[in-house]
Amino acid sequence: MASPFAYAGGMVQHMLFEAADSGDLYIVKGMAMLLDEGRGRPGKAVQAARLGGIDEAVDGMGVQHIAASKGRLGVCRYLIEELRMDVDDVDEGGKTPLMMAILLKHVSTVKYLPDHGADVNKASHDGSTPLHLATRLGDCGMVQLLLAKGACVDPVAYCGTPLHVAATQGQDGVMKILLDHSADFNKMVDGRTPLAAAMSAGELKCVNLLIEAGGVVSRDHTSTAAKGGSTERFNYSMEETGANSNISDNGKPVSKRKATELKSLGNKAVEKKDYLSTTGFYMDLCPDDATLFSNRSLCWHHMGDGGKALLDAYECRKLRPDWPKAYYRQGSALMLLKDYESACEALYDGFKLDPGNSEIQDALREAMESWKESASTEVNKGRLEVCRYLIEELRLDVDDVDQEGRTLLIIAILFNHVSTVEYLLNHGADVNKARNDGFTPLHLAYCGTPLHVAASEGRDGAMKILLHHSAGVGGVVSGDCTLTAEESGLTEHFNYSMEETGANCNIFDDGEPVSKMNKAELKSLGNEAVEKKDYLSATRFYSKAVELYPDDATLFSNRSLCWHHMGDGGKALLDVYECRKLRPDWPKAYYRQGAALILLKDYESACEALYDGFKLDPGNSEIENALREALESLKASAITEVC
Structure with a gap:
């Protein structure tokens, strides 16, 4: 997150x-x-x-x-x-x-x-003082501390005095402390005394404490018996009159009335955008009320806690699987957690229940857009199943482009995900659609003609074969069966031409098959090239090692360094993202990321990456110096923007 x-x-x-x-x-x-x-x-x-x-x-x-x-x-x-x-x-x-x-x-x-x-008596905009908050929490020690520091015992907020809060929340321990400090037990707020609040809430311990303190009740026989402070007499009057101890003044069961009251208070707090207080009102008194879970999920969402919002949304959906709002809450929570795929599923399920619901429709559209934006990332990772879902079920444009004009096909080629390339081509991807700089998928796949590939990869053997087959040194190949096979995507023809000439496309420049070279050898060759400042060759060695060992973070780190020295911040950043993903606890990964971002002049993001690395290794002077450099650059760029 x-x-x-x-x-x-x-x-x-x-x-x-x-x-x-x-x-x-x-x-x-x-x-x-x-x-x-x-x-x-x-x-x-x-x-x-x-x-x-x-x-x-x-x-x-x-x-x-x-x-x-x-x-x-x-x-x-x-x-x-x-x-x-x-x-x-x-x-x-x-x-x-x-x-x-x-x-x-x-x-x-x-x-x-x-x-x-x-x-200690300064109130928030809703009138709540520190003593109100400590009382709601039921923290006796905190209440005593505040009173000792001079807190007023009877401040009035929209929820009443602290004694009202203790009565409503059933905080009998705190109530004793407040009464010992001469809290006004007959204080009327919104037409209710603390005793009336305790009775309507069904908090009998608090009722008894207030009656013992002298709280006044002018009600029926039940109230009179309770006023005497005798539990036996209270129970006796219940039996004699046939009264229901759970019935409040208005005839509603206390539990129902309490739930209604708390829900109302919670809704008022939501209107005031006091979400923290709201979560306290939406309690577990009625664990079968889906709306309470829905409302509390909304509060967690506003407070930025996607995990808790999702848990409440799940409970809500479990209680009312036919309620579209439950699916909307679930989708919103998943969006907050950036799980766009699951968010789409939840919102789509809700939309099917209520196709006319514009709120769900808008949320689904937003989730799909967010997922669409992440589609390129998924293609980067070669997640074929995700691609299938995006294209076949959500009907996303297979030739959709990013800001650089790259299609999904181009991105899959860049990251060498052959199965994804094959799938995209089979589902309508335009093989000739170029990105903004004019490069088509074929340019990127082969970096020009096969001769370009052989030359850039340092494959002398391949160059000899291609030249033997009339490959033009000017970059144009005419009538070459190998190129024709490649450009047509005819792998079988390509293999056949290799067999006919006796060429082995897996032979490295020293004659050893690449597949037989291990990581240590390739990495060593790369390191030697770095020492010679031959960064281009080093990237090739590291790339071969990455193909064989894609889970080695050090290979991505080393290749990122090479791209950095070659001035290619984009590729340096891509490699370092893979490095950080593989080893999120490695400070070097964050250092490499910061260096790449500085090269790209994204100083703000560089500071963030370097600071994350610095927290992992506070004694790392290399990271500290880079962070200082990034901060200075950020400051300088800010001044330039102002000017």
């Missing part, structure tokens, strides 16, 4: 947020200096850094929010004590760093922030 801080206002800000998230104080300080650009006010520069355009749940968050949410106390100290940043900084929802530390239960950070000026 991509980083949650990707494109957070530029690469430097991105790295600042990543470092705050991981607690890397050294990087945080370095990025603060870069953001300041020598103005001498790093605190102001860092304060201005904000997350945005990623997900509404985190929009407006600053570095302090990230550090506090992960309990990175060292980073918090630096930001507050050295950079003098506002300790009560708020995001777009009004949440402070203290609130984030509470939500993620980082006690040491919660202790630190009030001691350094954090307002």
Whole structure:
């Protein structure tokens, strides 16, 4: 999955947020200096850094929010004590760093922030204070800590006072603490007291605590018995009157009313884009209610958590397999996870249930477009089954092109996937369709005439045979049976011509069959060529080794180096992607990727790749120096763009 801080206002800000998230104080300080650009006010520069355009749940968050949410106390100290940043900084929802530390239960950070000026009574835009949040979590220690730091015990939010929250959530432990601190048990919010809230929620422990504290109930015999605080008398009155203890004031069963209430609160929170609170309202009180899973899946999606969104969508679909919305939620979650194939399947299943649903239709179209964009990647990997599905079932254009004008056939040829080439040709691919630079599939397959191939590959034996058969040194071959066989795709004719002349197309220039040369020999020859700075020859040796051993990351790394020295950033980058895929824990792969991206002048992506490598091996001076170079280049290019 991509980083949650990707494109957070530029690469430097991105790295600042990543470092705050991981607690890397050294990087945080370095990025603060870069953001300041020598103005001498790093605190102001860092304060201005904000997350945005990623997900509404985190929009407006600053570095302090990230550090506090992960309990990175060292980073918090630096930001507050050295950079003098506002300790009560708020995001777009009004949440402070203290609130984030509470939500993620980082006690040491919660202790630190009030001691350094954090307002324990500062409310978010919906009125919730830190005490409301700690109460909802049922964290008794956190509640006691906040009260000891001066938190007001009865602040009012849209959900009521903290005592209302404790009553609704059944947090009897927290309720005892609040009552011990003189919380107002008869406080009326939206026409309800904490006791009424506890009764409607069916939280009998909380009901008893409030009655014992003196909470007033003016209802029927059931309420009167409960008011006496005697469980025996309460049960007795139930039996005597035939009353149902699960019936609330309006005659609805408590469990149903609670589900309705929570769902309503959740929906209101969604309207306010407070998705974090919403997930708390959509509880497991009614595990058979598919709409609750659907709604919670939506919240996880908005918060960028595709995994949880998908789990809830699966539960929703399991409960209501005939509900199109369940398939829409599943497709959305899979899109977030970039599993476009599965997303298409889920959305298509939903669309079949409701063909007139424009929401599903639009989502399916988007998923298909995303999958279409990834089709070239799939062809690169030679995934024939995926190609079949894209072309035969989704009816994608077999001659669709990318930005460089490359068709699927051209890409399959470039990566030497013979079975994919054969399939595409058999399903209508235009063998003569050229890319933007005029190269056709045949040009790319043979790099010109067979004589060009033999010369570029250093195959002296093949050159002699071709010259013997009148191959023109000017690049034009006339009447040559070998070329005719190749251009016509007639492999049998090609093999026949080889047999007639006694030529062996697998003979290497030293007379040894390529198939008999092992990886070590080919790699050694490549390394020797690199030492001689003969990078062209080196790429040929490494290429032969890759054909025999496609799972060796070092071969891709070495060949990437050669392409880099030859100034071909595109090929260098392609090889390094394969290298990184094979060994995602190898710092060298990230270094090679960064070097290729610098060559392509994509400094932002280079910084990201090199930073990933630096995190794997912080002591690697080679990567560190390259990262510094990339950062400087990024900064210089940004200044140039502004000018």
